[in-house]
Amino acid sequence: MANTVMHEISFSFDQPDQVLNSLLKLLQQRLRQPLATKTSKEMTVRNALTVLIVDGYQERAQYVGGLLTAVGYRSVIVSNELDAFTSFLQGSFLPLAIILGQEEVSNRLFIQRLVQQLVQRFDWEPLLVRLHSTQQSFFAPQPPQQNPYTPLPQATQPSQQNPYMPLPQATQPSQPLFSLPSQHMTRPLAPTSNQDPASRGASSPNWASSNDIYEAATSSTNSGPLANGPLSRFPPAPVDFSVPYVAPTVEPSTTASTGPSNRIPWDDAARVAPEVKKEPVADKTEPVKKKVYLDGQSLGRYQIRARLGSSSYSEVYRTYDRLREQESALKAIQVDIVPFEMMKESLEEVTVFQQEAELLGPLQHPHILPVSNCGKSYISGNNFIYKNMPFCAEGSLASWLRRNGGNGTFALKDALPIILQLADALQFAHNYQVTYQNFKLTNILVLNQAKRINKLEVALSDFSVVQDGSFFSKLPEGLPYVAPERWEYTVYPASDQYGFAAIVYELLTGRPPFQGASEHIMKILHTTRLAQPPSSLNPKLSKSVDAVLATALAKRPGDRFGSISLFVQTLQRC
Known part of the structure; x- marks a missing residue:
């Protein structure tokens, strides 16, 4: 760290505002x-x-972590430098800043190596801050009377378990999706978000998939993360490896509906993070922008012919590609209609569609829908970003099931062909350290014309660009497929297995494993309830199918199959 500046700030339990303001000033300068x-x-x-946060004084570490969490940062707490470096190598986190609580510098080699790794692998030089404790009040927690560099007992260290098993604590770092690449995994790591929060000091919209708007991370006022508000999701609690987790007991107040599933498309919903320093609403009032449709327009080489679908912030059109002389599909987002709090500028340097194209670039697979092209355009005084994709005339699997699904249930042998196609695509993505995270029947596109499900060719579309677990779709149509750990903003390859198993369950029974009238109810069902055995809904299914799906839908990731491939191989033998 010879070339890295170590900043020092004063810390006192009596002055939280001063501590937070000092930290935010440094963080915002770095951003x-x-x-x-x-x-x-x-x-x-x-x-x-x-x-x-590296600090053996746990009360201080939790205190600082709580302050940062309250304004939208994710805090990861470890007790010493060795734990920090080990967890980093496991892919648990990628710190934009490192706060050192200890006054001593006896074991700083591991922090030096961590910084070197960040610079070499991610081109990022982290902000380094050391807390300098001032005189504490009589009521302030007293520091422990042991060497703060003493490692935690073995029982509380981040465990070396099955890679599909989460750490034993509730707020552990996520499954390593940023591990050192092996000879079989040489693909550059995917971005965890869709915006550049500091290059312009302005907030831009994040669309974690092409159907969802993801919350903005910085504001033009502060160029830092935003505080919670009525429309923002609750920030994650600080990650502490030393505090054992006791699972809360949750009693559902409402039982889930057990009626047949109606596959009805839903409109998109936006999630907005408000600014840290709120200004009066009147000052932020913007004239309502009228939504502009592009029917009959041209975006570069694409002549728009017909609108295929619509949502709150995006439209999908059937287009003619004049360069390739073929039909294609184009998804466009009118940047100007995104709410002011989510968008301060009309265009991003790197759009979400560009990041999606980069993410999917190495994933050349017959059952993964590619992004053919992406770009920006200015039409009728409005800014648009767009991506071009192969045109799927048959639409989504949800549409196909409405037209051809009959009673909505299928025998395993009939559904197995598309199950194998999707499983192969998911396992292929996992081999490149990419998780899907965006399970919906509307995101599975039909590639051919067929009246029987066993003749269908399908492809996955709209991968989540965010790969750190922070992406979470709030759309009702996606809630039936959300793994229990995903509600805590954690993602593992086994999380995809759960969502995929829920899709399989629905194909075999005509309904997803859980149905509820609200997000709260769905969370309770996914995290605390067991799904009804599939054979009780479809008598054609054997008990062995019940057992296989019960394993793939296990509440704990470590209790599921070791991979998507193993899950499907076992299902084939039923």
């Missing part, structure tokens, strides 16, 4: 600095908004 390379790897660290 405002221009990107060194403007690569997705550098943006991965910046947009994760993760602050590593």
